[in-house]
Amino acid sequence: MTLQERCEILQFADLGDERGKLVVIEGGQAIPFDIQRVFYIYESDRDVVRGEHANRESEFVLINVAGQSKVRITNGIEEFIVELNKPMMGVYIPKMIWKDMYDFSSDSVLLVLASTHYDGKEYIRDYDEYLKIMGLNCSQK
Numbered sequence: 001m002t003l004q005e006r007c008e009i010l011q012f013a014d015l016g017d018e019r020g021k022l023v024v025i026e027g028g029q030a031i032p033f034d035i036q037r038v039f040y041i042y043e044s045d046r047d048v049v050r051g052e053h054a055n056r057e058s059e060f061v062l063i064n065v066a067g068q069s070k071v072r073i074t075n076g077i078e079e080f081i082v083e084l085n086k087p088m089m090g091v092y093i094p095k096m097i098w099k100d101m102y103d104f105s106s107d108s109v110l111l112v113l114a115s116t117h118y119d120g121k122e123y124i125r126d127y128d129e130y131l132k133i134m135g136l137n138c139s140q141k
Contacts, residue, residue, distance in 0.1 A: 042110070050102070056124065060099075
């Protein structure tokens with residue numbers, strides 16, 4: 001299975017009507033895990049890079065509910081970039097996948113749904129360490 005197949009682009013139904021837009025996201029249904037944590041990133045400059053880590057245990061779904069941003073996703077071998085620019089679209093990021101979020105528009109609100117509560121010990125924040133854990137050497141990146 002390729003990295004892009006593992007990191008599926010999710011489309012959520014727009015259930016809005018003449019009163020306005022409505023998108024419903026339910027854990028275990030619209031996304032492949034039960035939601036344990038929710039956070040969002042906003043007022044990040046276009047030049048700021050967020051994320052820059054992989055997680056040993058957590059899975060994520062990233063959704064730009066306003067504005068837009070990009071996500072670089074890699075496993076150390078394959079890499080692709082997702083532009084999140086619709087509030088009814090998200091990207092699923094499984095365990096042990098490196099992610100960088102960047103190129104935030106001035107009105108960007110990036111909503112993140114996580115499968116676990118926060119535990120800083122499960123974060124891998126050094127890319128070379130990540131490559132070693134993945135069984136790759138730094139020259140393969």
